[in-house]
Amino acid sequence: MKTPRLASATISSTVAPARRASRALRAAVLGTALLFGTAAAEPPASPIRFNQQGFAVGEPVTVSLAFPRTVSWSLRDERGRVVASGKATPRPDAGAGDSVATVRIAAALPAGRYALTAGGVTSRPITITSRPFQPLFRDAMSFFYQQRAGTPILARYVQRPDLARVAGHPGERASCFAGTDMLGLAWPACDRRVDVSGGWYDAGDRGKYVVNAGLSVWTLLNAYERAQAHGTPDLMRDGVLALPEAGNGVPDLLDEARYEIAWMLRMQLPDGTHTAVLAPGRKATRTIDAGGLVHHKLGDIHWAKLPLRVEDDHDVRALYPPSTAATLNFAAVTAQAARIWRTIDPQFAATCLVAAKRAYAAALRHPDLIADDRFTGSGAYGDEQVADEFFWAASELAITTGDRDVIARVSGSALGRSGAGGTIGWADTGPLGAISMLTVPSHIPAATIATQRRAVIARADRLLADAAQQGYRFPATPGAMQWGSNGDVLSRAIILGTAYDLTRRGAYRTGVVDALDYVLGRNPLDRSYVTGYGARPMRNPHHRFWAHQLDPAFPSPPPGVLSGGPNNVAMTDPVATTMKGTCRPLTCWSDEAQAFTQNEVAINWNAPLVWVAAFVDRTRNLRTSGGAAR
Numbered sequence: 082m083k084t085p086r087l088a089s090a091t092i093s094s095t096v097a098p099a100r101r102a103s104r105a106l107r108a109a110v111l112g113t114a115l116l117f118g119t120a121a122a123e124p125p126a127s128p129i130r131f132n133q134q135g136f137a138v139g140e141p142v143t144v145s146l147a148f149p150r151t152v153s154w155s156l157r158d159e160r161g162r163v164v165a166s167g168k169a170t171p172r173p174d175a176g177a178g179d180s181v182a183t184v185r186i187a188a189a190l191p192a193g194r195y196a197l198t199a200g201g202v203t204s205r206p207i208t209i210t211s212r213p214f215q216p217l218f219r220d221a222m223s224f225f226y227q228q229r230a231g232t233p234i235l236a237r238y239v240q241r242p243d244l245a246r247v248a249g250h251p252g253e254r255a256s257c258f259a260g261t262d263m264l265g266l267a268w269p270a271c272d273r274r275v276d277v278s279g280g281w282y283d284a285g286d287r288g289k290y291v292v293n294a295g296l297s298v299w300t301l302l303n304a305y306e307r308a309q310a311h312g313t314p315d316l317m318r319d320g321v322l323a324l325p326e327a328g329n330g331v332p333d334l335l336d337e338a339r340y341e342i343a344w345m346l347r348m349q350l351p352d353g354t355h356t357a358v359l360a361p362g363r364k365a366t367r368t369i370d371a372g373g374l375v376h377h378k379l380g381d382i383h384w385a386k387l388p389l390r391v392e393d394d395h396d397v398r399a400l401y402p403p404s405t406a407a408t409l410n411f412a413a414v415t416a417q418a419a420r421i422w423r424t425i426d427p428q429f430a431a432t433c434l435v436a437a438k439r440a441y442a443a444a445l446r447h448p449d450l451i452a453d454d455r456f457t458g459s460g461a462y463g464d465e466q467v468a469d470e471f472f473w474a475a476s477e478l479a480i481t482t483g484d485r486d487v488i489a490r491v492s493g494s495a496l497g498r499s500g501a502g503g504t505i506g507w508a509d510t511g512p513l514g515a516i517s518m519l520t521v522p523s524h525i526p527a528a529t530i531a532t533q534r535r536a537v538i539a540r541a542d543r544l545l546a547d548a549a550q551q552g553y554r555f556p557a558t559p560g561a562m563q564w565g566s567n568g569d570v571l572s573r574a575i576i577l578g579t580a581y582d583l584t585r586r587g588a589y590r591t592g593v594v595d596a597l598d599y600v601l602g603r604n605p606l607d608r609s610y611v612t613g614y615g616a617r618p619m620r621n622p623h624h625r626f627w628a629h630q631l632d633p634a635f636p637s638p639p640p641g642v643l644s645g646g647p648n649n650v651a652m653t654d655p656v657a658t659t660m661k662g663t664c665r666p667l668t669c670w671s672d673e674a675q676a677f678t679q680n681e682v683a684i685n686w687n688a689p690l691v692w693v694a695a696f697v698d699r700t701r702n703l704r705t706s707g708g709a710a711r
């Protein structure tokens with residue numbers, strides 16, 4: 082199903098882009114409403130699986146054929162002419178529980194609709210267009226607008242009128258959590274009420290969590306910084322997105338990111354503030370001078386039911402104790418923002434830099450404030466290891482300020498010496514520092530940067546080796562898939578994309594496209610995990626407002642939202658519980674609103690979708706080399 086989206090006309094407009102965008106949107110809205118309103122019957126799963134959004138002109142077409150035996154295949158164009166053909170021999174894929182052959186069709190095909198026939202089955206149409214992921218970039222960005230708290234979501238900026246809503250938690254103020262936590266520890270009240278309005282709701286819940294906020298903001302800002310560095314920023318301009326800020330002369334992606342950064346700034350404790358944190362041993366609380374530290378999160382004190390409109394969401398919300406991880410994550414992102422806004426809004430940049438330095442200094446004073454899983458009503462985002470956050474924060478500060486002491490901390494740290502080429506996630510932030518160093522010129526010594534380059538490329542090589550082990554050829558170690566696995570796949574694509582930008586080696590870019598192919602349909606469920614994209618998209622996310630499945634008075638999701646994805650590790654929701662023992666790592670997923678371990682949506686999963694869509698679009702038609710990585 083092809084959904085009308087934020088009109089491509091807006092990208093070339095130079096006058097009144099916001100108004101144009103809204104007109105174009107209104108035109109698009111009717112068609113989309115019809116499509117979603119009638120909930121067109123879904124075609125059955127096919128054994129011929131591919132990216133349901135399609136492929137770019139001139140690029141390879143990759144198709145996975147899930148047949149138990151060798152099959153001959155042929156690809157035909159609209160006039161029925163065979164444009165490619167071959168034979169494919171499957172191999173068993175334990176993660177999927179099927180046998181699959183993945184075929185790469187290298188012929189540089191012109192735009193059009195194609196169909197592949199294999200084993201007596203003809204595929205649904207395979208489309209080739211010039212920029213298939215440009216609309217995905219816009220819709221994936223719109224997710225962040227629609228997650229905004231503290232401001233009404235206006236019909237003129239969203240894809241359908243039923244997605245509009247009143248402001249959630251407007252002008253919100255909150256105080257520290259007071260009462261007994263799930264582990265029986267009593268927390269004292271505090272006399273402060275803090276303005277914590279704005280920002281993005283995290284996911285299907287309405288918590289706001291600094292570590293996940295920071296990871297998501299960094300990811301968007303890195304997409305921006307890379308586009309600047311590579312001289313192809315056309316999706317990163319003002320007027321590209323449908324936003325209230327479009328037309329203000331500032332790139333829309335930055336406006337969206339700033340909405341979240343403005344909230345993050347409110348989460349930092351003023352100098353001289355005393356607050357309760359866990360004492361060593363975690364059996365008691367103690368009060369510390371917490372100036373410069375950052376609250377770990379703001380959230381409801383009970384889990385809210387589904388569905389629930391923002392105007393009916395009245396649970397008490399609390400500020401939770403500061404953590405070292407949140408403080409460092411905050412320092413990293415505000416340092417990154419300080420360099421980006423230096424020329425755009427020097428005052429905001431200065432505010433960010435002061436906040437970053439205060440946070441970093443506070444984290445050095447309090448390196449052991451660990452957030453764990455002890456409060457109900459919101460997610461834990463607990464992280465016991467903060468060496469990676471220290472490295473990341475120091476890296477961003479070093480890039481932005483050139484400060485010699487901070488540079489020495491980066492170079493002298495364990496990750497500075499070994500290279501931070503590992504996993505990206507809300508608890509794994511080392512690679513973010515490495516990638517920033519490899520994106521933005523700085524005074525960090527060349528030897529330190531070279532170490533990070535080697536680590537990122539070595540990691541990318543391992544990801545390619547992992548993908549080769551997968552029947553569906555996407556970057557994941559064969560075996561378990563955990564909560565948010567689709568976000569993990571796309572986060573690995575960020576490493577691969579960075580390696581491509583460093584080397585121009587085509588295999589790395591293919592790895593990124595493979596990751597995108599996987600989430601858009603080349604997977605064992607023949608499922609597009611992105612709403613509104615493809616013939617068999619996810620429709621029923623775990624979300625308190627986009628809850629049409631649970632109550633038809635609530636809207637379906639907008640297009641461009643990524644499902645968490647298969648999860649065979651934590652099968653704890655009401656739907657997953659019934660699936661235990663019946664599914665494989667790659668098939669433990671269902672399109673059910675109550676399946677929060679499989680089908681929630683979240684800012685840290687949509688952010689890499691934005692990054693990857695922007696990357697694949699930016700690097701289309703680039704000359705690549707097939708040679709060695711270094």
Ligand code: 9MR
Pocket residue numbers: 283284285286288459460461462564565651677681682683
């Ligand atoms: O993405 C998080 C995942 O890595 C954890 O395993 C899971 C359980 O702690 O929580 C996920 O994050 C959720 C958060 O705690 C609350 N908002 C929704 C997030 C996505 O499910």
